[in-house]
Amino acid sequence: MNPDLSTRYLGLQLSGPLMASSSPLTGTFEGLAKLQQAGAAAAVMPSLFEEQIVHDELALHQLQELGAHSFAEALDYTPDLGEYNIGPETYLETLQRARKELDIPVIASLNGSSKGGWVRYAQLMADAGASALELNVYFVSTDVDESGQDVERRYIELVEDVRKAVKLPLAVKVGPGFSSPANMCKRLIEAGADGLVLFNRYLRPDVDLEKLEMVPRLVLSDSYEVRIPLQWLGILRGRVKASLAASSGVHTPYDALKLLLVGADVVMVTSALLQHGVEQMEKLLEGVRSWMVEREYESIEQLKGSLSQENCPDPSAYERANYMRTLISYSGGYTPGGVR
Numbered sequence: 605m606n607p608d609l610s611t612r613y614l615g616l617q618l619s620g621p622l623m624a625s626s627s628p629l630t631g632t633f634e635g636l637a638k639l640q641q642a643g644a645a646a647a648v649m650p651s652l653f654e655e656q657i658v659h660d661e662l663a664l665h666q667l668q669e670l671g672a673h674s675f676a677e678a679l680d681y682t683p684d685l686g687e688y689n690i691g692p693e694t695y696l697e698t699l700q701r702a703r704k705e706l707d708i709p710v711i712a713s714l715n716g717s718s719k720g721g722w723v724r725y726a727q728l729m730a731d732a733g734a735s736a737l738e739l740n741v742y743f744v745s746t747d748v749d750e751s752g753q754d755v756e757r758r759y760i761e762l763v764e765d766v767r768k769a770v771k772l773p774l775a776v777k778v779g780p781g782f783s784s785p786a787n788m789c790k791r792l793i794e795a796g797a798d799g800l801v802l803f804n805r806y807l808r809p810d811v812d813l814e815k816l817e818m819v820p821r822l823v824l825s826d827s828y829e830v831r832i833p834l835q836w837l838g839i840l841r842g843r844v845k846a847s848l849a850a851s852s853g854v855h856t857p858y859d860a861l862k863l864l865l866v867g868a869d870v871v872m873v874t875s876a877l878l879q880h881g882v883e884q885m886e887k888l889l890e891g892v893r894s895w896m897v898e899r900e901y902e903s904i905e906q907l908k909g910s911l912s913q914e915n916c917p918d919p920s921a922y923e924r925a926n927y928m929r930t931l932i933s934y935s936g937g938y939t940p941g942g943v944r
């Protein structure tokens with residue numbers, strides 16, 4: 605029997621549990637169309653960055669000032685700032701076209717870390733046909749006087765602002781580095797998030813020993829990283845009322861299955877697609893399907909969350925108690941001649 609692979613995310617009915625997370629692969633209409641063809645049930649477009657929006661608006665402002673002072677007629681062709689969308693114009697056009705010509709929901713993404721007028725882009729994205737909005741809050745606090753509470757407040761206020769700006773379903777994508785990730789997730793939901801994407805991968809700078817300088821270096825994920833969203837999704841499933849998406853480290857069908865079993869509503873993929881091509885999505889989906897057939901699962905709904913902390917026979921597997929056990933079992937594993 606063919607299992608029912610459909611799932612719900614942010615109130616959207618999706619044909620399957622795998623979608624493409626935000627990356628250059630989702631930045632063009634052609635890219636989105638290929639992903640649909642390969643079985644992605646939805647896709648998140650690359651983020652429109654706060655810096656990009658603010659920069660473009662500043663440029664526009666200067667243009668308007670110049671026009672007003674230099675040529676009266678310039679005002680005739682200087683667009684109305686209220687409706688203007690310069691650099692991000694193509695972004696909105698891609699969204700519009702995807703909405704018209706594709707069947708899968710396309711989610712727009714905004715990336716930023718501070719309050720400001722740029723969040724009004726959320727509404728422009730909604731008008732262009734985004735099925736939902738993902739807010740990717742990427743903030744690295746380097747100020748030794750900024751407390752964890754200050755940082756958390758920044759996140760919450762930003763979510764509140766975006767929530768006010770738009771009625772679209774709103775997902776918030778964050779990194780795992782909070783003192784109390786579960787509490788922070790709850791508060792993001794209270795601030796207006798309909799869903800959470802766990803987690804973004806923060807990029808770590810590197811040192812170039814030849815040039816003796818700091819360099820940005822993007823390293824793609826591997827399967828091990830799946831354990832980070834796996835733990836927190838399992839802890840949150842059943843404890844918060846919001847959609848849960850997994851992001852980081854999905855390279856095999858087993859990675860995706862594990863995340864669904866602990867409680868993800870949907871599983872997002874980027875690195876595996878960048879490494880092996882968009883067609884990898886089809887292989888992942890086929891792997892999920894055949895595992896389900898083998899185990900006689902009838903639907904994603906049936907397996908979703910069955911290993912969450914709430915449902916797990918050993919809830920301590922998610923906690924500190926398990927830490928000691930794991931350490932002990934590891935030294936046991938080293939016993940020459942066998943694994944206990």
Ligand SMILES: Cc1cc2nc3c(=O)[nH]c(=O)nc-3n(C[C@H](O)[C@H](O)[C@H](O)COP(=O)(O)O)c2cc1C
Pocket residue numbers: 625626627628649650651652713715740777803804805822824825826829851852853854872873874875876878
């Ligand atoms: C080249 C590249 C570009 C990315 N751009 C964005 C982006 O614009 N916005 C965003 O929220 N995440 C972005 N991401 C993060 C991915 O969406 C994803 O969360 C992360 O790579 C972890 O998933 P993975 O292990 O499947 O790669 C990007 C990742 C890569 C590798």
